[in-house]
Amino acid sequence: MPNKKKIAESAISRLSVYLRILEDTVAAGESTVSSQAMASQSGTTAAQVRKDLSLFGSFGRRGLGYSPSDLVSRIRRILGLHRRWKIAVIGLGRVGSALVEHRGFFDRGFDIVALFDTSEFKVGSNLHGLQVHHIDEISRVVHDKKIEVAVLTVPVEAVPDIIDLIRDSGIKGVLNWTPARLTLPDTIEVKNVNMVMELEALSFKLSQRE
Amino acid sequence: MPNKKKIAESAISRLSVYLRILEDTVAAGESTVSSQAMASQSGTTAAQVRKDLSLFGSFGRRGLGYSPSDLVSRIRRILGLHRRWKIAVIGLGRVGSALVEHRGFFDRGFDIVALFDTSEFKVGSNLHGLQVHHIDEISRVVHDKKIEVAVLTVPVEAVPDIIDLIRDSGIKGVLNWTPARLTLPDTIEVKNVNMVMELEALSFKLSQRE
DNA sequence: CGATGTGAACGCGTTCACAGCG
DNA sequence: CGCTGTGAACGCGTTCACATCG
Numbered sequence: 001m002p003n004k005k006k007i008a009e010s011a012i013s014r015l016s017v018y019l020r021i022l023e024d025t026v027a028a029g030e031s032t033v034s035s036q037a038m039a040s041q042s043g044t045t046a047a048q049v050r051k052d053l054s055l056f057g058s059f060g061r062r063g064l065g066y067s068p069s070d071l072v073s074r075i076r077r078i079l080g081l082h083r084r085w086k087i088a089v090i091g092l093g094r095v096g097s098a099l100v101e102h103r104g105f106f107d108r109g110f111d112i113v114a115l116f117d118t119s120e121f122k123v124g125s126n127l128h129g130l131q132v133h134h135i136d137e138i139s140r141v142v143h144d145k146k147i148e149v150a151v152l153t154v155p156v157e158a159v160p161d162i163i164d165l166i167r168d169s170g171i172k173g174v175l176n177w178t179p180a181r182l183t184l185p186d187t188i189e190v191k192n193v194n195m196v197m198e199l200e201a202l203s204f205k206l207s208q209r210e
Numbered sequence: 211m212p213n214k215k216k217i218a219e220s221a222i223s224r225l226s227v228y229l230r231i232l233e234d235t236v237a238a239g240e241s242t243v244s245s246q247a248m249a250s251q252s253g254t255t256a257a258q259v260r261k262d263l264s265l266f267g268s269f270g271r272r273g274l275g276y277s278p279s280d281l282v283s284r285i286r287r288i289l290g291l292h293r294r295w296k297i298a299v300i301g302l303g304r305v306g307s308a309l310v311e312h313r314g315f316f317d318r319g320f321d322i323v324a325l326f327d328t329s330e331f332k333v334g335s336n337l338h339g340l341q342v343h344h345i346d347e348i349s350r351v352v353h354d355k356k357i358e359v360a361v362l363t364v365p366v367e368a369v370p371d372i373i374d375l376i377r378d379s380g381i382k383g384v385l386n387w388t389p390a391r392l393t394l395p396d397t398i399e400v401k402n403v404n405m406v407m408e409l410e411a412l413s414f415k416l417s418q419r420e
Numbered sequence: 421c422g423a424t425g426t427g428a429a430c431g432c433g434t435t436c437a438c439a440g441c442g
Numbered sequence: 443c444g445c446t447g448t449g450a451a452c453g454c455g456t457t458c459a460c461a462t463c464g
Binding site for chain 2: 012015017019020042098105109193194195198199201204206207
């Protein structure tokens with residue numbers, strides 16, 4: 001029902017979690033689901049679940065609960081997953097290559113449709129049925145294939161050399177696997193995935209234990 | 211100076227970021243650094259930087275700023291990075307294998323010292339100089355090698371089969387790459403890395419744009 | 421009755437503003 | 443005088459509690 005409200009990042013993460021749970025619920029053939037059930041499966045509270053959903057509308061029936069299949073399609077639409085997204089992978093080292101061959105993205109609405117690298121050995125070769133382009137071509141390819149998101153898996157030292165190309169490529173969002181903070185205009189959304197930082201957070205918590 | 215204070219996760223992430231910046235500052239040969247300088251490089255505010263550091267002590271000199279090399283060692287100690295951590299990788303599919311060969315962990319204090327899988331083709335083989343053990347051996351190996359952290363990169367369907375083994379293995383922390391929510395006692399710290407959820411958050415933000 | 425939907429209360433992380441000190 | 447260190451104010455996300463309605 002509302003639209004211009006500001007939504008917390010944390011609420012969006014939880015919606016992703018609810019979505020997965022609800023898909024299981026649908027698969028299990030359940031016809032209703034309560035906020036309490038969703039809460040216990042996702043490690044939060046029933047009030048939190050209801051509040052999160054109420055940010056976007058009134059999807060349940062009082063006294064009954066929610067329809068799992070209805071909620072699935074509503075959350076998909078909220079998250080923008082009622083359509084497929086075209087993705088480019090930039091940097092085909094070990095991690096980049098592993099991602100290209102990972103079915104999990106395809107299964108959830110993300111199609112890897114272009115690959116970029118700078119190595120003369122890789123450019124022109126084929127990976128998982130896709131031709132590897134030189135990063136210099138990113139603008140043209142992004143435009144031609146209508147790509148919106150880039151997954152950045154280059155070595156951190158390579159970032160300065162290519163960040164301008166990414167900025168001007170027409171890409172709208174970047175999933176950044178490098179430890180560099182990307183300097184991009186805020187018309188480009190950036191999300192960071194940083195394994196080392198997660199390990200450091202674990203290290204901190206384990207150290208706290210004494 | 212304080213010790214039993216409750217520290218926000220967000221503060222810990224920022225410390226990781228500061229650490230990387232400070233290492234660059236040291237490498238650049240700077241002898242002082244201000245909270246303002248750290249803030250602009252890490253995308254936060256000077257007050258935030260000072261508050262984060264003050265959670266753990268008074269490390270600066272009024273009127274002058276901080277000593278980068280001093281701060282590096284203090285933050286390393288705070289995060290528990292003044293020692294090395296022994297890690298096991300469970301699940302040697304594409305992602306797991308990519309991680310094993312990644313130098314970035316070693317460079318930052320994390321040593322991958324054991325590998326586990328269930329596939330009869332992989333168990334017994336060698337990867338990057340390490341023998342692959344069957345997951346059934348995890349308790350013994352974790353104990354023998356004094357491993358504290360496990361990186362979990364198995365397919366999500368495999369989680370139920372191995373979660374009990376992990377629980378009882380003596381592992382103290384898990385970096386969970388699967389989309390499953392792990393049911394582990396809270397004596398075991400769990401951190402989740404979930405690429406699809408990050409992509410879904412990007413999808414949401416890009417969809418919001420209209 | 422039962423479970424949702426939601427204002428209001430709460431708690432916590434961030435920001436402010438200035439005292440403190442080199 | 444400059445920059446840190448920090449109590450206080452603030453804002454926002456979470457939790458509470460109950461009115462609401464099938």
